[in-house]
Amino acid sequence: MKTMKAAVVHDFTKPLSIEEVPKPEPGPGEIVVKIEASGLCHTDIHAAHGDWPVKPKLPFIPGHEGVGIVESVGAGVKNVKEGDRVAIPWLGYACGECKYCVSGWETLCERQLNTGYFIDGAYAEYAKANAKYVGLVPKGVSPLDAAPLTCAGVTTYKAVKVSGARPSELVAIFGVGGLGHLALQYAKVAGATVAAVDLLDEKLDVARELGADYTINAKKQDPIEELKKLGGADAAICVAVSPKAFEQAFRSLARNGRLVFVALPADNYMQLPIFETVLNGIRIIGSIVGTRLDLAETFAIHAAGKTRVLYETRPLDKVNEAFEDVEHGRNKAPRIVFNQF
Ligand SMILES: [Zn+2]
Ligand SMILES: [Zn+2]
Numbered sequence: 001m002k003t004m005k006a007a008v009v010h011d012f013t014k015p016l017s018i019e020e021v022p023k024p025e026p027g028p029g030e031i032v033v034k035i036e037a038s039g040l041c042h043t044d045i046h047a048a049h050g051d052w053p054v055k056p057k058l059p060f061i062p063g064h065e066g067v068g069i070v071e072s073v074g075a076g077v078k079n080v081k082e083g084d085r086v087a088i089p090w091l092g093y094a095c096g097e098c099k100y101c102v103s104g105w106e107t108l109c110e111r112q113l114n115t116g117y118f119i120d121g122a123y124a125e126y127a128k129a130n131a132k133y134v135g136l137v138p139k140g141v142s143p144l145d146a147a148p149l150t151c152a153g154v155t156t157y158k159a160v161k162v163s164g165a166r167p168s169e170l171v172a173i174f175g176v177g178g179l180g181h182l183a184l185q186y187a188k189v190a191g192a193t194v195a196a197v198d199l200l201d202e203k204l205d206v207a208r209e210l211g212a213d214y215t216i217n218a219k220k221q222d223p224i225e226e227l228k229k230l231g232g233a234d235a236a237i238c239v240a241v242s243p244k245a246f247e248q249a250f251r252s253l254a255r256n257g258r259l260v261f262v263a264l265p266a267d268n269y270m271q272l273p274i275f276e277t278v279l280n281g282i283r284i285i286g287s288i289v290g291t292r293l294d295l296a297e298t299f300a301i302h303a304a305g306k307t308r309v310l311y312e313t314r315p316l317d318k319v320n321e322a323f324e325d326v327e328h329g330r331n332k333a334p335r336i337v338f339n340q341f
Contacts, residue, residue, distance in 0.1 A: 001022055001023075002022070002023040003020040003021060003022060003023055004020070004021060004022075004023040004124055004125040004126050005018065005019070005020060005021075005124065005125050005316075005341050006018075006019065006020075006021045006061050006120075006123060006124035006125065007061065007062070007063075007123035007124065007316055007319045008021060008059050008060070008061055009047070009048045009056070009058065009059060009060055009061075009062060010058060010059045011058070012048070012049050012050030012055070012058075013049075015320040016048060016062075016123070016319050016320055016323075018316070018317055018319070021061075021124070023125075023126055024120070024126060024127070024128035025072075025128075026072050026073060026074035026077075026128060027074050028074050028075040028076050029074060029075075029076050029077060029130060029131055029132065030073075030074040030077070030128055030129065030130055030131060031070050031071075031072065031073045031074065031077060031080060031086070031128070031129055031131045031134065032070075032071050032072045032126055032127070032128050032129075033066065033068040033069065033070055033071065033086060033088060033126065033127050033128075033129060033134075034068045034069050034071045034125065034126055035066050035067070035068040035122050035124060035125060035126060035127055035340055036067055036068045036069065036085075036143040036339070036340065037066075037067045037068070037143040037144050037146070037147040037313075037337050037338065037339055037340065038063045038065055038066045038067070038121075038122035038123055038147055038316070038337070038338050038340070039063075039065030039147035039148045039150065039151065039152070039311070039335060039336070039337050039338075040065075040319075040322055040323070040326060040335070040336040040337070040338065041064060041065055041090075041151045041152065041178070042178070042326065043064070043090070043116075043117075043151075044062040044063060044064070044116060044121075044123075044323075045323050045326065045327060047060075047062050047116060047117050048062055048323065051266075056117045056118060057118070060116070060117070060120055060121075061116065061120040061121050061122075061123050061124050061127075062116040062117075062121050062123050063115070063116040063121030063122035063123035063124070063127070063338075064088065064089060064090040064092075064114065064115040064116040064117070064121055064122065064150070064151055065087075065088075065089075065122065065147045065148060065150040065151045065152075065337075066087065066088035066115070066121060066122020066127050066129075066147070066150070067085065067086070067087045067088075067122075067137060067143040067146040067147045067150065068085070068086070068088075068122075068126075068127070068143065069083060069084070069085055069086075070082050070083060070084045070085075070086055071126065073131065074131075077131040078131075079131055079132065080131055080134060080136065084136060085136070085137040085143065085146075086129070086134040086135060086136055086137060087134060087135040087136075087137050087146055087147075087149070087150040087295065087299075088115055088121070088122055088127055088129045088134055088150070089115065089133070089134075089135060089150050089151060089154065089289070089295060090114050090115055090116075090117075090151055090289050091106060091107055091112060091114065091115075091133055091289060091291075091292075092112075092113050092114055092115035092118070092119040092129065092130060092133055093112060093113040093119065093130045093133055094106040094107075094109035094111065094112045094113075094133065095109055095111040095112075096132070098110065098111065104291060104293065105291070106291055106292070107288055107289050107290065107291055108288075115127075115129070123316060123319060123338065125340060125341060133292065135150065135292060135295040135296060135299060136296070136299075137299060138299050138300065138303040139303075140303050141299055141302050141303050144309075144311065144313065144337050144339070145302060145309045146299065146302075147311075147337045148178065148182070148309050148311055148335045148337060149182075149295075149298050149299060149302055149307075149309060150295065151289065152178045152179050152182055152335060153182050153298045153302070153307070153309070154289060154290035154294050154295045154298045155179060155262060155287070155288075155289050155290060156179050156180075156182045156183035156186055156237070156239065156262065157182070157186045157290060157294055157297065157298045157301070158287055158289065158290035158291075158294045159183060159186075159237050159239075159260045159262045159287040160183060160186040160187050160189075160190055160235075160237065161186075161294070162260060162285050162287050163187075163235035163237060163258050163260045163285070164235065164258060165187055165190040165191075165192040165234070165235050166190070166191065166192065166234075167190070167191030167192060169192045169193070169234035169235065170192065170193045170194075170195060170227075170230055170231060170232070170233050170234050170235075170254070171187040171190075171192040171193070171194050171195070171233065171234065171235045171236070171237065172194075172195045172196075172197060172223075172227055172233035172235070172236040172237070172249065172252055173187065173194065173195070173196050173197065173207075173212075173236075173237050173239065174197045174223075174236060174237065174238045174239065174240045174245045174246075174248065174249045175197070175198060175238070175239040175240030175241075175245060175263065176196050176197075176198040176203040176204065176206060176207045176334075177203070177239070177240075177334050178334045178335040179239040179262065179263070180196065180198070180203075180207075180239045180240075180334075181206060181207070181210060181310055181334045181335075182307065182309070183237050183239055183262075184196050184207055184210060184211065184212050185210055185211060185306070185307045185308065186301075186307070187235075187237070188210075188211045188212075189301060189306050189307070192234075192235075193213045193214075194211065194212045194213050194214070195212065195213065195214040195215070195216060195226075195227060195230065195233065196208075196212040196214070196215050196216070197215075197216045197218050197223045197240075197245070197248075198215075198216075198217065198218065198240075199217065199218055199219045200217075201217060203334075204216075204217060206310065206334070210308060210310075214226075214230065218245070218248065223248050223252055224248055224251045224252045227252035228252065231254055232252060232253055232254030232255070232257065233249075233252050233253050233254060233257060234253075234254050234256070234257055234258070235257060235258045235259075235260065236249035236250070236252060236253055236257065236258075236259050236260070237249075237260045237262060238259065238260065238261050238262055238263055239262045239263045240263055241263045241264065241265040241266070242263075242265055242267075243265050243267050243269060243270040245263075246259075246261065246263075246265075246270045247270050247271055250270075250272065250273075250276075250282070253280065253282055254280075255280045255281055256280070256281045256282075257280065257282055257283075258282070258283045258284075258285060259282060259283070259284045259285070260285045260286075260287050261284065261285065261286045261287065262287055272284070309335070310333050310334045310335065311333045311334070311335040311336065311337045312331065312332055312333040312335075312336055312337070313336075313337050313338070313339045314336055314337075314338055314339075315338065315339065315340070315341060316338040316339075316340050316341050317341060319338065322336050322338070
């Protein structure tokens, strides 16, 4: 039996273990991908710790920003071939038949299976994937750039898309980290004027470098007041994991404003005034990752040179140190990408 190196979760309270496991073989409709790069998404840490109500089945391999070269294909695979570079996203499988799937909302499929959670993920030398749910990485997009785009990119691209941001509008991005640094660029691509809100000046410097028109340090200034001075935000994208940021985002909206929820704060609740929501015609939208079409668009935008992905690389052997660094905010770049072993 062939084996491969992988980072495996055996216990939600223990570090991941780097070990030899059986190398996967593709079944019908499946492919095996030799992973070149895999991004670290905060969800991987929640998966490894079993933080969410529905927990992964142990043992499992995390990682849902996997990018690599198709090494082998199973029977019936038509959309990709050996040698193609593909991305393996969070949405590892959907039924293809329910009302969500047939209406282009496969991300809401109730029978979906998620990569690095219910399906072994990309923290390994090889990963098996359902061919229909991988994204083709265009030529000219490096695997290291493609990895964060596979979750952080597509998630924030979709959030900006559902916000309906238009060129005449002001979009506020609450939180400039792994997600926020991309969200603000998609809002710029949509033609909007962009205000970035964060608690750290270093992050706001990054936001300005990436094209933010206004930056607001919410520790030193009141973001509600500052955004109201600009006429109020027509859309606000919440990628900061704090209910307070969500409440500030709500209060910073102009009439007819849209509030898009993306981050998942551990504290699940916020205060939402009904009166102002009704009178100001506010729309609240939850947005979860993105579809296959959204991923293809995310890659096309990057291939056209319209976005920059900021990351630092680590070897996968150092996955536990990388998790700790992210949990303590010690990572220098907005995103960490493993360049495998
Ligand atoms: Zn993710
Ligand atoms: Zn479905």
